[in-house]
Amino acid sequence: MPKRRKKGWKVTQSTQVKTLRAQAPGAKAHMASFLDLPQEVVCDWPRLTLIGNSRLLLENHRGVIIYENDLVRVNITLGQLEITGQDLRLKVVRPDAIAVEGAIKSIQFC
Structure with a gap:
């Protein structure tokens, strides 16, 4: 029976490691804030x-x-x-x- 995937997550083929999809607009901004990086760099904003x-x-x-x-x-x-x-x-x-x-x-x- 295939594994069910949680919404917003994907499983990479090579390492079978769960990685966060950056689909949500706030996810990258939250990550930038958490890592203390400029949001325009992480979010690729102009x-x-x-x-x-x-x-x-x-x-x-x-x-x-x-x-x-x-x-x-x-x-x-x-x-x-x-x-x-x-x-x-x-x-x-x-x-x-x-x-x-x-x-x-x-x-x-x-």
Whole structure:
């Protein structure tokens, strides 16, 4: 008779060790708090650093969707981030971070 699995748990094939599924949104945040780690690192949340209205550093992105003079849209784990303004330029593009410079007017989660 096969073993019944508890909801929220899975059994790995190789070691038959029970490991917690990170399906619940609060599970990773609770783990970060317990281990005294920043939540954005453990939960893979985006980190935004805005310097005035002329420079934005975005870490933990998932790729640029739209890049225009007045609009930059980026995939993030929480959906999408839309940056609007004038003369927007991507100054730094790395797999884990981008820097947007220009006259930033708004930042919106979509």
